[in-house]
Amino acid sequence: MGRMVVRFAGEGSGVAELSWGQREILGAMRRQGCWLALSNVAPLPAGTTLDDVADWLRFVMGRYQVLRTLLRFPADGPATQVVHAAGEIGLDVVEAGAEDPERVADRVAVRYAGHDLDLARQWPIFLAAVTRDGVPAYRVLTVCHVVWDAFGALTVLADLRRREAAGGAPPEPVTAMQPLEQARWQRSPAGRRHSEAVLRQWAHALRQMPARRFPAPADRGEPRHWKLDFVSPATHLAVQAIQSRTRAGSAQVILTLFLVALARVTGVNPSVTRVAVNNRFRRGLAGSVAVVTQYGLCAVDVAGVTFDEALARLARRVVSTFKNAYYDPDQVADLVDRIGRERGEELDVHCYYNDRRLDQDGGPPAEPPAPGQVRAALARTSSSHSPLTRRRSERLLAAVEEAPGSFRLTLEADTRYLSRDDMLACARAMELTAVAAALDPAAATGVG
Structure with a gap:
């Protein structure tokens, strides 16, 4: 493997405390014991040269402050972000030889994800060009999650498409607040007033909600942290039918299904989870290339009522x-x-829910699925468990994934709090609740 040195420069530099989004994701990284690598492997157009790949790297490093940010973790004060105006970074060049370059690129991504990243000394990005006979065939990009969330990555992709369409000319200047400016606003009087108002709302909710999320912890051996992948065409059709009847968005329908299923499996009601919120609807954050997604607290009494x-x-x-x-x-x-x-008990707020679908606002179909279609689709449900070997799980993280024409749910759990059987029971409860509610408007939640 060879390496090219790429020099870069960009607008903006300085030092500030970490933004709220940066601190949110660093907390997740500490709990899960890894730096949450986000990787993308992409084929390169014919005729791409190593200089082209280096120019691409130079562009993103200069445009996005998050990529030229190092973190400081002093022993006697808060962590800070240091944005550099210029620097240099390595571009790895990996020759595939007789191997399939895509397979080589996939291995490079795995190797990057397993790297012991030092955010105080290393840029939070790795880039490789996988070549065949010296000609770039694939680009491997891996960034630390502290750089951006999914919607930040989408902004980068849109910028790159505009740059490509313009023959390499840079897009319009960045106008959204980047983390350095975000942190300064958050420390301002306006930011403090906002935070104090939010804390008052959280305090009210925390005093009202049940303290625990799960049954009593139990040692279920090793491996302790597991992932469930659950695919349900029936849930997809049932959600469409519920949308057609209620005119609710799919995001609200699916979140309600999760809260009902969680209460049924754990026996805890009101049902409480922390919901991932893309904060880009806020002033100055639209189009922000950063982590601005945070988790709001949602508690709903789902007992003794219809869905x-x-x-x-x-x-x-x-x-x-x-x-x-x-x-x-x-x-x-x-x-x-x-x-x-104050309450004399631990408050468990470690149940997380993230709807990762990019299009959550699609309306119901013109014609709702027929009841027979919904029932028949139950036979096509599939599920599989796998241990998390490179990181720990949250106590429970539920994620709705992209699955065109179907419904895909992943559950990651610490089995000390939720067993593998209960993980599957939760996913099944979502499916069965959805089907029941699709077929009968008077269907109950099944929560006592």
């Missing part, structure tokens, strides 16, 4: 969840601890 009523209750609560999902995570953690001490 449609649970959905209506969720609709009334979710606005507050989104409104109060932009905050100082350290202050929220302190608040959780303080109110737990």
Whole structure:
């Protein structure tokens, strides 16, 4: 493997405390014991040269402050971000030889993800050009999750498409707040007032919600952390049918299904989870290449009602969840601890829900699925468990994944809190609740 040195320069530099989004994702990295690598392997157009790949790297390093940011972790103060105006970075060049360059590129991505990244000394990005006979065939990009979230990555892709369409000319200047400016606003009087208002809402919710999320912890041996992949065409059709009847968005329908299933499996009601919120609807954050997604707190009483009523209750609560999902995570953690001490019990807020679909706002189909279609699709459900070997799980993280024409749910769990059987039971409960509600508007949640 060879290496080219690429020099870069960009607008903006300075030092500030970490932004709220940076602190949020660093907390997840600490809990999960890894740097949460995000990788992309892409074929390169015919005629691409190594100089072209180096120019691409030079462009992204100069345009996005997050890629030329190092972090400091002093022993006697808060962590800070240091944005550099210029520097240099290595571009790895990997010759595939007689091997399939795509397979070589996939191996490079795995190797990057297993690298012991030092965010205080290394840029949070790795880039490789995989060549065949010296000609670039694939590009491997791996970044640390502290750089951007999914919607930040989409902004980068859109910028790159515009640059390519313009023959390499740079897109319009960056106008969205980058983490350096975000952190400065968050420390301003306006940012502090916002944070204090959010903390008041969290305090009210924390005093009202059940303290635990799961049954009593139990040692279920090793490996302790597992992932469930659950694919259900029936849930997809059932959600469409529920949308057609209620006119609710699919995101609200699916979140309600999860809250109902969680309550059925754990026996805890009101059902509580933290919901990932893309905060780019806020002033200055639209198009931000950064981590601005944070988790709002959502609690809904789903007992003794129909699914449609649970959905209506969720609709009334979710606005507050989104409104109060932009905050100082350290202050929220302190608040959780303080109110737990007031109540004399640990408050468990480690259940997370993330709808990762890019299009969550699609309306119901012109014609809802027929009941027979929904029932028949149950036979096509599939599921599989796999251990998490490179990192730990949250106590529970539920994620709705892209699955055109179907429904795909992944659950990652610490089996000390939720067993593998209960993980599958939760996914099945979502499916069966969805089908029941699709077929009968009076179907109950099944939560006592």
